[in-house]
Amino acid sequence: MRATVMYKAGDVRIENVPDATIVNPTDAIVRVTRACICGSDLWPYKDLPPTESGRPMGHEAIGVVEAVGREVRRVKVGDPVVMPFAYSDGVCEFCHAGLQTACVHGGFFGIGKVGGAQAEAVRVPLADGTLYPVPHGNDEELMPSLLTLSDVMGTGHHAAVVARVDRGKKAAIIGDGAVGLCGIIAAKRLGAEQIILLGRHPDRIALAREFGATDIVSVRGEEAVERVRELTGGFGVHSVLECVGTGEAMQTAIGIARPGSAIGRVGVPHYDAIPQAQPMFFGNIVVGGGPAPVRAYIEELLPDVLEGHIEPGRVFDRVIGLDGVPDGYRAMNEREAIKVMIKF
Ligand SMILES: [Zn+2]
Numbered sequence: 150m151r152a153t154v155m156y157k158a159g160d161v162r163i164e165n166v167p168d169a170t171i172v173n174p175t176d177a178i179v180r181v182t183r184a185c186i187c188g189s190d191l192w193p194y195k196d197l198p199p200t201e202s203g204r205p206m207g208h209e210a211i212g213v214v215e216a217v218g219r220e221v222r223r224v225k226v227g228d229p230v231v232m233p234f235a236y237s238d239g240v241c242e243f244c245h246a247g248l249q250t251a252c253v254h255g256g257f258f259g260i261g262k263v264g265g266a267q268a269e270a271v272r273v274p275l276a277d278g279t280l281y282p283v284p285h286g287n288d289e290e291l292m293p294s295l296l297t298l299s300d301v302m303g304t305g306h307h308a309a310v311v312a313r314v315d316r317g318k319k320a321a322i323i324g325d326g327a328v329g330l331c332g333i334i335a336a337k338r339l340g341a342e343q344i345i346l347l348g349r350h351p352d353r354i355a356l357a358r359e360f361g362a363t364d365i366v367s368v369r370g371e372e373a374v375e376r377v378r379e380l381t382g383g384f385g386v387h388s389v390l391e392c393v394g395t396g397e398a399m400q401t402a403i404g405i406a407r408p409g410s411a412i413g414r415v416g417v418p419h420y421d422a423i424p425q426a427q428p429m430f431f432g433n434i435v436v437g438g439g440p441a442p443v444r445a446y447i448e449e450l451l452p453d454v455l456e457g458h459i460e461p462g463r464v465f466d467r468v469i470g471l472d473g474v475p476d477g478y479r480a481m482n483e484r485e486a487i488k489v490m491i492k493f
Pocket residue numbers: 237238239240241242243244245249251252253254255
C-alpha cells in the first residue's frame with residue numbers, strides 16, 4: 150500500500166510500504182477514505198532530524214473497516230468510522246473518566262509500531278475502544294466535518310471546555326489555524342457572548358467571522374494584550390483558548406486572562422516553562438489542557454455535525470490526492486492553505 154513517510158525536515162515522500170495487517174486480535178484495519186495534514190505535523194516538517202527509516206505520518210482519518218481481529222466485538226467490517234488521533238482501550242479508569250489520551254494501553258498513530266493515517270490503510274489497535282462507527286459516514290457532504298472529529302474539532306472543543314467557556318462570557322482564541330477556528334465554533338456553541346480571535350491571515354479571519362468571532366486582533370505581543378483589554382472593559386477575558394503552543398502565545402494568553410479565568414492549551418508546548426508565573430498566581434488563573442480526548446467528544450459533537458448546526462469541515466480549503474501530500478505540507482507550512490484534506 151502507499152503511505153506518507155517523512156525522512157527529515159521538509160522531506161516528505163509517498164512510498165510503497167507493507168500492507169497494514171491485523172497484528173493483535175483487538176486490531177482493525179481501516180481503509181482510509183479521507184485523511185488530512187495537521188498543524189502539529191508542521192513541527193517535524195520544520196525540525197525533524199534526518200532519520201534512515203523515516204517516520205510514518207498522519208493521525209486524522211475517517212474510513213471504512215476492512216478487517217477485524219478475532220476479539221473485536223463492537224466494530225464490524227463495512228462500518229464507516231471516525232479514527233481519533235489516539236487509540237485507547239475504552240475500559241481503563243482514564244477511558245471511563247473520558248480522558249482517552251491518557252489510556253493506560255493507549256498511544257498515538259504514527260508512533261512506534263503503529264502506522265500513520267496519511268496512507269491508503271491503517272492498523273487501528275484496540276479497535277473497539279478507539280473507533281467510532283458513524284451513521285451517514287459515507288455521505289460525501291458530511292465527510293469533511295466528520296473528519297474534523299478525529300482531531301481539530303474535538304481539540305478546539307477541548308480548549309473551550311478546559312477554558313470553561315460558558316453562556317454570556319468573554320472568550321479569546323489565540324491562533325487562526327484549523328484548531329483555533331474550530332475553537333471559535335466550540336466557544337460559540339457553548340454560549341460565549343464575545344469571541345475574540347487573535348490571528349493575522351485574511352482568509353482565516355473571514356472564516357473566523359463566519360464561525361462566530363465577534364472581534365479580531367491582528368497585532369501581536371504587548372499590543373495584542375492591550376487591544377484585548379480595551380475590548381473587554383479593561384479586565385481581559387474569562388476564557389482563553391491557546392491553540393498555538395509557543396512561549397509567546399502563552400505569554401499573551403496570560404496577559405489577556407482576567408483574574409479567576411482559565412486558559413485551555415491545546416497547542417503542543419514548545420517551551421520549557423509556562424511564562425508569567427507571578428501574574429498567573431496573583432490573578433488566580435488556571436492553566437490546563439493537553440492532548441484532547443476527542444474520542445470522548447464525538448458523542449457530544451456528532452449530532453450537531455449530522456444536523457448541520459456546526460460545519461467544522463469548512464476549515465479544509467484544499468483537497469488533494471495522496472500524491473499531493475508533499476506539496477500539501479509545503480502549502481500549509483507557507484500558510485497558503487488553512488488545512489489540507491487528502492481524498493482517496
Ligand atoms: Zn483506556
